[in-house]
Amino acid sequence: MSAARRPRLAWAPLAGVALGLAAALLFFQFKTRSVDLAAYADDLSLLSQIKQLDAHWELSAMKSRIGLNQTYDPLVDPVHALRALPQQLRMLAARPEMGGAQRAASIAAYQRALQAKIGLVESFKSHNAVLHNSVAFLPQAARDIGSAGARQRRAAALAFEILLATLIHQQGGSAAPAAAIEEALLRLARMRPRLAPDSAQSIDLFAMHVRTVLREHALVGALLERIVRAPTAQRVDAIGAVLGAGQERAVQQLQQYRFYLLLFAAALVALLLYATLRLLLSHATIRRGNEALQHANDHLESRVKLRTAELAEAQQRLIEAARKAGMAEVATNVLHNVGNVLNSVCVSAGLVSQQLRHSRGAGLDKAVALIQAQGAGLGAFLEHDAKGRCLPAYLASLADAIGAERRALLEELDSMVRWLEHVKEIVATQQSYAGASCLVELCRPAELIDEAIGMSAAALAHDQVALGTDFEEVPAALLDRHRVLQILLNLLSNARQAMAATPRPPRPGRAAIAVRLGAAGARALRIEVADHGTGIAAADLTRIFAHGFTTRKDGHGFGLHSCALAAREMGGRLSVHSAGLGCGATFTLFLPTDGQALPEEAST
Missing domain, CATH: 1.20.58 (Methane Monooxygenase Hydroxylase; Chain G, domain 1)
Structure with a gap:
């Protein structure tokens, strides 16, 4: 047990004893107040009033007998009071220790005697009335x-x-x-x-x-x-006797309660004296502890100053590290986006190289060598020789094939030029972060999506991934063209890689990747890129946009993080939904159409 807890435990029994004594004092104080001796005098007065009413009632009967009372009202008026007054006794409450049972029996006996007397008075009234009527009639x-x-x-x-x-x-x-x-x-x-x-x-x-x-x-x-x-007066005296006995018991009980009250008060005073002595001793101990605490506090202040200086130095190092980490993150995002573009450039370059290796232009060299070998007999060769007669048609078909190859190569070169222009824009966008945060222009969302699909077409064709579109009528909007392209290219690249990683083809008549465009309110649009690839586990959905997190073995975790940041910088939001592994994934991009940031509920 620690030294800090010992005083608290020593005071706990003392506090319990004090609370017990205080509760006992309150209990006996309540008991002494519950004995109302002042009510005894009131009850005696009430009994005296009952006896006076009873005697006055008998006197009224005698007056009626000799004709002093002209009416019988004096015989009727006291009856209600004589019935009600005994019920008003306060001292003899309905408690056994206060004579409650005896009180009830005495009052019941009084009520019976009173009821019998009332019957006698009623008979007296009737006979006395007959008597007086006859006496009054006799003279006549x-x-x-x-x-x-x-x-x-x-x-x-x-x-x-x-x-x-x-x-x-x-x-x-x-x-x-x-x-x-x-x-x-x-x-x-x-x-x-x-x-x-x-x-x-x-x-x-x-x-x-x-x-x-x-x-x-x-x-x-x-x-x-x-x-x-009639024994009504005796019954009232019996009630008075019960009242006196109850009063005597109440006085004895009151004296007992007062003795207990004095005893517990003395115990409480002794406990308070003991607590005062303990408090004085504790005060001396606390004073010594305060002196030690003050000394430790002075030493602690010097240590705090030293630690504050160390924290300031560490904070400066953290600021420098954060700045370098920010620079590294920007560079990582640039490299990732450029890498996505260079992947497509490499695919296009591979297609160009493959077309050049399998070009039918070598057949032209053979035809030219055959013509040169004929010399002066070229006309006869073309007219009479079987190979000569086929040579013009072969040259015509060869010219058509070379023209088609030339047009395909030019298209691939144009695509490579667009990819390289996009690399230039990526670098320029990252350089512009120090200035304007967003370069918006009026764009048609469908055209932006078509451009992103066109830039990804070679890679999709190389991996034999089918893509379908579903565009609603959406008007032109103020958008950051190159950031939107960057996000769409990343989403299309992720969807293509998800489809390439799953051996299970989509159901017949269903595209492997679906791109949808629609409105998301009065001032927002929604672009969805859905695939039927490997899908995303439920535990990974909450951190899919975290920097450095990836679900692919060869991934780096930079693309989706940069896309989410770009969407937020444009005032929009990028979200993801997946039913689980093997169920594909749907990425939804919400963008404002007026260049103003969307409220949170508008982008969900």
Whole structure:
């Protein structure tokens, strides 16, 4: 283990312990905040409010009983609050450690007691209403009994006594007055046969309402007593007891969390003190390291200056070598292009030499020697001798043959002159690189291709390679004539050599080399040279135009590289496509027709 890594590894456990302590502190801090003791006072206040509402509810029932409340709204209004308030308790959350289960059971018991009390209040309301209606009707019923006659007056007096006793009983509620009232009602009933029919009916109605008051009074009193005895207040006290127990547990848990918080805080402080001591020691070590580093830096600056001087010298040597390499590449391109032309010149010279060796001009020498041998007897020889008679026809045919040979030799000589002119142009073009980069002129692309084919015709015929053309109508364009010729001659030479290297002839009716001309957009033309020769491997397609790369054993790798450079200098592009070895190759030359460089997409 290196000395540079030892401090980092020593600090890693310390950082892990510190992160653990910090996480524990955050956890216990969160736990202490989760215990909301302030909610305990709110819950106590809420329970007190519930008890007050319950007591006020019972008081409202008593007021309704004695008629102080004109309506039953005070008995209805507290019901919704008494049902909803217990659900608002915050301290007793639904957690086992905070008494959640006990809280739910206590509230459920309270809800059952409350529901029973609500039923009692509803019964109280109905019976109390009947009671008050009968009490309110009794004075009128008593007045209806009294009329003219002594008998009716005694019955009316007894009815008013019963009314007074009933009202007193309704207010007091003792059992003795109820029995006395029943006895008085019996006496009143015995007077009924001696009274007028209307008074008899009034006595029956009066007695019915008195008995209703007595009956409903007893029922209302019993209901009111049951309402007062309803255990809602005890259920609220039970909820308060659960609340107190939960609060006590929360306080104990809070004290425990605070103890843990103090313990971990002390551990973290001790760790920070230890880390501070380690930092002080590390600072001294770093200071010594910085001093050593400064010394090494001073030494390094002197070494950098020395290396900079050496690099400057090496750069100067590289510049000189690059200049020489550029000169060598230019010379190589010139020699390669000139070599291609000289190959054709040599082919033409060989044809001329072959034609001269097999010329029929030697037959003319023999004919002249035969004529000279006859001397003065030439006329007789021509007239009577069989050879003499054939001699004029032989001389005529010999003259025709010599004329045809002369014309063929002149054509080959003209071709050699064009090749030599092209050599001159190649040299002149390379010399002009120091000046204008491109000499354009208005040319017809079809004529340029025909000229290149004509200059390569002898070599193609020598290797017995058939060539076909397919030209579209393309207008004249601004082109560098000699550079285009240089590219076409190289492509035709490569295609011819590819066909010569393959023993497999093309299918019948198909040319070995095809030259096509067409448009490639509004301001570009396309020239294709396709062969059915050896083809190019897929791995070689990406470097076929590299300087020095060749797929032939006797090749040098200069031709296609110079052609690609020439196409780029004219603003065009040279591309290649091959399906693989044995499948031939197609080279496509894209050129601008207006002398301006083509955009990248226009030349693909």
